[in-house]
Amino acid sequence: MHPSVRRESLQKPRMVLKPLRLFLLLFPLLLPSWAESQSCLTSASTCSQCIRSGPQCAWCTVPHLKLRCNTVKGLSRAGCLTHYMYNPQGNVQVTRNDSRTQPTAETLHLQPQEVSLRLRPGVRQSFPLSITMARDHPITDLIMDTSPVPAGFNVTLGSIIHGYMLVEVKVGANLCLDLNQNQNGTGPWSVHLSPRGFPQSVKLVINLECEYEQSECDCAGNREENSPTCNSHGALACGSCECYPPYTGQKCQIDTESTFSRDEKFCRSGPNAPFCSGRGTCDGGFCVCNSRENPEERYSGEFCQCSNFDCPYHNNRICGGHGKCECGQCVCNKDWTDENCGCSMDTALCMASNQQLCNGRGSCLCGTCMCNPPYMGPTCELCPTCLGLCQQHAECVECRVFGTGSKKDRCEDECSYLILTKVQSKEDISAPCKMISREDSCFFYYSISYTPSGTYSTVAADKECRQTLGK
Template sequence: MAVKLLCLCLLLALLCPSWARKQTCLTSASSCDECIQSGPECAWCTAPDPDIRCHSMKGLRRAGCPKSHIYNPQGLVQVVKNESSTEPADTKTLFLQPQEFSVRLRPGVSQTFPLTITMPTEQSVPELTTDTTNVPAGVNITLSRVMTGHPLFVQVTVEAAQCPSKSDDSNQNQTGPWFVHITPRGFSLSVKLEISLDCQCDCSRSREESSVACSGHGALMCGQCECYDSYTGQNCQRDKDSSFSQNVDFCRSRPKAPVCSGRGECVDGFCECEARANPQQRYSGRFCECSNFDCPYANAKICGGHGMCECGRCLCEDDWTDEDCSCSMETASCMATNQQLCSGRGMCLCGKCKCEPPFTGPTCESCPYCQNTCQQHMECVECRVFGTGRKKDRCDQQCGSLSVTVVETRDDMPQPEENISFCKMISRHDSCYFYYTFSHTPSGGQSIVARAKDCPHGLSK
């Protein structure tokens, strides 16, 4: 029973895909298949007339594509055969569980699953072999032991580098299925893997002929219309032979608006956008109203170098926001020594603390104009200069941001100035008074401290 429970836990924990290195999606992809093959994080929007069809999952959501219209395959592992053993634990028979898997791979996204090997008690743990003679290059299978002993738990990882090239005219099966056997050396029993590649969108396998979305003049596939002969347009709404198709008014976004927004030519009632000198820049949209280069700049880079420009609007990468993608959403720089963001006295915006008045400082830890400023910094001054006080054992950790200058007596301290607090505090260590100033600095604070103290009976230390 314990073995079965462990197997179940491993199965639940490991049947999850791991992400490959982040890549840039082909936003100009003309089909769903081309989109999902451009990167493991790329998804396709099947909604009618979206601003953008190919982008990351978050990019499509930010562009307004409904979640229900986003196609983003991540592969799949299915257990095909999983018979249980009825033999006692000390049996002399080898047992493998599960016995058969089906693995669908999206290139760049690995699939991992567990395998249990029950060995005869007198048998040493054997080497595992994989027969991959019929599997093409780029499909890799890795075996790693999770737990050794009896039974043996093995983690199997399968990953494909990329989909086959369309130019590859070999007779070899390009997307599977391929069959692989994992066999303990010296035994005839093996685990069977059926591996296939997800290089074609599910929606590409079905066409809705004479679709209403295509004005009845074309087939709908993956949210796009494939128009029948003599019809054209995004929704196949124009007859090429009709005199109406020659009317340039069809190429205006509104009455008297420039034809094709002044960025293209009206052909058969539809805009053909002009090409830019820079091939990386392009116009798009029904009326050529969009561009991928007319977006806000930050740090001399379009969209701050942290996003993509689509129709004049920045689609930011994960962990970046704002209209020019210049605002980082990381919060580590806002973490104060009390393990609270901005000391609990402000908000972390674009990686910097916006403090609530009257608090200041990189993490809102200072309050130079508060009445309790002297009391607030007393313990750090005492431990930094005199090595006493409640914070003496953790002075470096909690008071490292305070810069301290030591003078001999209070007469050597600077003259009073605006924005500088002058403090006289008593130490519980020796009941002596000590003197210091405090002023706020960008790094945390600056104190000038008199080494000499005023102690009882008029004695100085």
């Protein structure tokens, strides 16, 4: 069950968040969202002016283009190719991610423990936060320490994912700060997320990307003299060669004052191979690759043998939409794998109610449990041919509550998964299981229930022994 969204404005340095809900925390905002109130500064003369004018704005690094600041679609319509556009989005980097298998009764475990975020105003970044706690100690409230954070930031804590404590944290900044009023206009600032009553916290180190050096986004600032791409006979600027006299050609491969020129054989990858792999023309012994109707698709390589669009598809998307196509092979994004980048390395969907991957009865492959027979189900928690529910947990109930039974010497290792509640007698339990202890020939009663947070058992403290029943 997911309660409705709750919104609160943070006016104090610390703020309480209730668990098991969908949260939205907003720091006080100085200005309305750029995305709603501003458009790109098409008259911008520098990359920094352009990028700061709005989160949707990109800068074209081709100096002779009349329109250099607009949205990606606007620049594309103006003739700027995508690989000449500068459009930073910020990034997230986990800087501390220690793992622990089991928290103690007094503590819990947060993972990751420290995250570094670089934010472009108006563009949010996110990361998953895992919360593991002792089974007998329910989590209480979350507190956010916001005292060192300036106005204009927002943090969202999403709902619990897939039935256990995995929360999506989203962080955004609404605007760049006025450096004349605040000398620390770009950070870093620290925000701490911590559960109430526990010393553990997650540290967020936040930096704003507000100033952009011209050399970072203007290809003229990255001019490479004597570039190998231009056969060391010219400068590489904005993806094109500016040849030194007397050289000419797309790669400065032709010496206009020399009678010698490269033979066309240099445009073949082998003796019988077609010129430029059939994807280009031979110009002075160098391949000039053909253009595609779609400007996003390109041929490349010495013999035009590579492409960025001829890669495996998954779900009707090249590289599954989770990677880049480089020379006919998918280079997958982080947390994705396989030849078509269609295999997720995220294990959230494989987590069983006992906080084990695939219930310890299978393996998590591409985000899906592959169960060992006879177990089945999305998290390998179903077993139609296994012992009944009562028999399956009887030994653990007996050793945990009464200290007897076949598992009493290994009870802590094998039976700590049970979350126990004791009542006085079987009349306090609805439809209880009735099991017998071989050590004293007494019956004990309990119930079992499964929830997303764990396996629960209600146990009657009173046993019924045969000698008692015979009286």
